[in-house]
Amino acid sequence: MRDEDYEKESNDADVEDHIPREREQSLCPCKSRQSYALCCLPCHQGKARPETAVQLMRSRYSAYFFRLVDYLVETTHPDTREPGLRQSLEKIIHQANWSYLTILGVAQGGKDDKRGKVEFVADYYVDDEPCELHEVSRFKRYKGAWKYLDGKS
Numbered sequence: 001m002r003d004e005d006y007e008k009e010s011n012d013a014d015v016e017d018h019i020p021r022e023r024e025q026s027l028c029p030c031k032s033r034q035s036y037a038l039c040c041l042p043c044h045q046g047k048a049r050p051e052t053a054v055q056l057m058r059s060r061y062s063a064y065f066f067r068l069v070d071y072l073v074e075t076t077h078p079d080t081r082e083p084g085l086r087q088s089l090e091k092i093i094h095q096a097n098w099s100y101l102t103i104l105g106v107a108q109g110g111k112d113d114k115r116g117k118v119e120f121v122a123d124y125y126v127d128d129e130p131c132e133l134h135e136v137s138r139f140k141r142y143k144g145a146w147k148y149l150d151g152k153s
Helices: 003-025 053-066 069-074 085-092
Strands: 096-108 115-126 129-142 145-152
Touching (some): 053 096, 053 129, 053 145
Antiparallel strands (some): 129 145
């Protein structure tokens, strides 16, 4: 192997090693103003559960941002989880590039509530065209954990 090939291969490995750490240290895509490591990452890794409906909503937005299909399926309430949800998400998850989240309102959904609603606007791009999703999402606890029930745009 030539020296320049070794240097390039070594640099590629260094970049790969730093990307996850940089992601963890950067601000969370859910716009909580916290680092991803302190905000949504513990939920995505299964090390924590969202304590409120809005925390679940934010973690789901970040899951769309990072294309975490398993998390999106897992956090959908079984009463409304369609059998083909995973396959459907896998087909569309790479079509949108999520860019900004704004929480407009929250009704219930606290630590002691069983149901909650979150109104939000999520900006995204499809084929470089700006789009907007304005939704009121409903959340409901299932076996103690918050789950996404459904939403109306």
